[in-house]
């Protein structure tokens with residue numbers, strides 16, 4: 106799943122590329138030699154780099170966090186988790202969001218915790234703190250999200266450093282200290298319609314940009330950062346510039362969520378709706394060719410194109426299109442090639458169902 110500009114940290118889209126866990130609890134065994142009673146096997150994207158040690162792997166570490174909040178200190182004897190992952194890691198396609206959601210669901214299943222999806226979202230948000238990706242993965246489709254204003258005690262709990270919520274390796278077994286439980290109702294979501302004729306072309310460069318790094322390049326104060334070296338601006342003018350950036354994105358989000366659901370789609374409105382000033386301009390330093398790609402492709406210059414943006418934190422480019430798909434993809438591939446960047450590409454569609462459990 107991905108987040109869509111200009112809906113930075115707000116709008117997420119679940120796409121038809123599914124992380125799958127095949128889980129078996131062998132209750133005939135009385136004890137297990139596996140660390141934390143869990144045997145992990147793995148195939149697909151990340152197979153060479155992802156740890157198969159349960160208190161290092163993001164999926165099982167997340168599951169252990171949820172289990173430990175419920176006084177279960179290890180997996181049940183003996184839990185086998187086979188991970189099948191088609192989502193490239195560190196490309197802006199939400200592999201970590203999917204991993205976190207799957208870890209929470211894994212705990213819910215093996216621990217028989219009976220958590221609702223709303224409660225699972227709380228656990229996800231203690232780990233991946235921007236709600237766009239995890240809400241899309243959990244609920245499916247195109248979602249808008251927000252974080253609730255909590256009382257001071259719950260706010261403090263929700264902001265406990267990630268290193269305490271999800272230490273690596275997952276600690277606690279020796280100390281017996283329960284990890285911080287999430288407050289109730291951290292975030293909420295609303296699903297929007299998606300016009301079926303719109304396809305999602307993803308152009309996936311063969312290099313990684315970690316989301317953490319792509320967030321570090323963003324300004325903390327937009328007005329100050331934007332005005333560095335421009336002492337001629339007054340305080341009033343700085344406020345106006347900040348407002349302009351925020352209002353620019355808000356005006357677009359307001360249109361985009363409706364425009365993406367209308368048939369036939371209005372290309373100009375979607376294209377305008379996908380412009381962003383909050384994160385894309387700052388991330389160009391991490392992604393050669395980004396500015397040129399985003400600025401040179403419009404519905405007029407490339408018929409069929411509806412809109413174009415960075416997918417998540419990048420480096421993947423998301424182009425929405427109704428037709429001319431190969432041609433549009435070819436242009437973006439060629440532009441990356443000019444920067445000596447090889448890419449893969451996929452045409453995806455929204456996955457409306459969200460995270461599901463199939464019991465056999």
Ligand SMILES: Nc1ncnc2c1ncn2[C@@H]1O[C@H](COP(=O)(O)OP(=O)(O)O)[C@@H](O)[C@H]1O
Nearest residue numbers: 163190194195196197198199200201204315316
């Ligand atoms: N299937 C997976 N199993 C275990 N860990 C994963 C999996 N997918 C992602 N991760 C973890 O998430 C990291 C990538 O997260 P991130 O930088 O946010 O990029 P992305 O845009 O793909 O979400 C990986 O380096 C890995 O630590």
Ligand SMILES: N[C@@H](CCOP(=O)(O)O)C(=O)O
Nearest residue numbers: 108114197198199316417418
């Ligand atoms: N809104 C976040 C989305 C990060 O998505 P990812 O797929 O790169 O993890 C951001 O833009 O930082």
